[in-house]
Amino acid sequence: MIEANIYKALGDPTRLEMVKRLASGDDYTIGELSTNLGITRQGARKQLQVLVSANLIRLTPQGRETRVDLELTTLTTAKQFIAAIEQQWDQRLAALKRFAEEE
Amino acid sequence: MIEANIYKALGDPTRLEMVKRLASGDDYTIGELSTNLGITRQGARKQLQVLVSANLIRLTPQGRETRVDLELTTLTTAKQFIAAIEQQWDQRLAALKRFAEEE
DNA sequence: CACAAAGGCAACCATTTGGTTGCCTAATTT
DNA sequence: AAATTAGGCAACCAAATGGTTGCCTTTGTG
Numbered sequence: 001m002i003e004a005n006i007y008k009a010l011g012d013p014t015r016l017e018m019v020k021r022l023a024s025g026d027d028y029t030i031g032e033l034s035t036n037l038g039i040t041r042q043g044a045r046k047q048l049q050v051l052v053s054a055n056l057i058r059l060t061p062q063g064r065e066t067r068v069d070l071e072l073t074t075l076t077t078a079k080q081f082i083a084a085i086e087q088q089w090d091q092r093l094a095a096l097k098r099f100a101e102e103e
Numbered sequence: 104m105i106e107a108n109i110y111k112a113l114g115d116p117t118r119l120e121m122v123k124r125l126a127s128g129d130d131y132t133i134g135e136l137s138t139n140l141g142i143t144r145q146g147a148r149k150q151l152q153v154l155v156s157a158n159l160i161r162l163t164p165q166g167r168e169t170r171v172d173l174e175l176t177t178l179t180t181a182k183q184f185i186a187a188i189e190q191q192w193d194q195r196l197a198a199l200k201r202f203a204e205e206e
Numbered sequence: 207c208a209c210a211a212a213g214g215c216a217a218c219c220a221t222t223t224g225g226t227t228g229c230c231t232a233a234t235t236t
Numbered sequence: 237a238a239a240t241t242a243g244g245c246a247a248c249c250a251a252a253t254g255g256t257t258g259c260c261t262t263t264g265t266g
Contacts, residue, residue: 004114008110008111008114010107011113015107019188020188023192025191029242030243039224040225042225042227043226045243045244046225063232065241065243075189076185082178086175117254132213133212134212145214145255148214167263168212168213169213
């Protein structure tokens with residue numbers, strides 16, 4: 001059940017917003033990413049840590065700032081897991097269809 | 104921030120296991136789905152309710168049993184959201200590449 | 207009819223979560 | 237050197253979460 005952690009990390013409005021921002025194409029430091037979220041810097045930092053623990057982002061200190069980068073591979077894993085479920089489901093429906101059509 | 108709820112619902116090992124089972128192709132009643140999860144029937148039922156609230160499954164009472172069905176469209180929404188993020192990211196990388204290559 | 211099966215509902219509990227305030231350190235600016 | 241900026245860390249708090257036990261209702265079966 002390793003996958004659940006990824007979804008859990010995405011399952012919070014603040015953290016999802018952070019991921020959206022990171023994907024938007026701009027460069028972000030921890031400080032920049034922590035503004036306009038409706039919570040304090042320290043609160044935002046805690047959420048950021050959850051994303052780090054789930055391997056959804058990577059932090060790289062540079063001087064007194066710290067760069068935040070998206071870990072695309074983890075997101076891809078999450079997507080593929082859902083795709084696999086969909087595929088199982090589709091196969092099931094196809095089997096039902098075949099069953100209904102045979103005489 | 105409507106999407107966060109979906110991920111939140113998937114972000115628990117018990118609930119993810121339920122979704123996996125439902126996708127596996129077998130038919131499930133609430134009772135069947137609530138066994139071998141390491142928790143009580145009532146505990147499982149509470150988790151099932153979370154999946155219902157997130158529109159990931161649908162319950163249809165039939166006599167004294169209740170059928171559980173996967174709502175594939177919701178899962179697809181979740182997948183597509185991740186795909187959109189990936190796409191944004193890819194475009195960003197492409198832009199960076201173009202920038203690096205121009206003289 | 208009597209009883210077993212499938213499920214619902216509520217109260218309760220410990221832990222986790224999402225957030226806060228307060229203070230400290232290290233790197234820059236002026 | 238002094239002040240500012242970027243960030244870290246810990247204690248604390250209320251609410252949500254994940255689970256439990258106990259009991260009740262309805263549906264089907266001997």
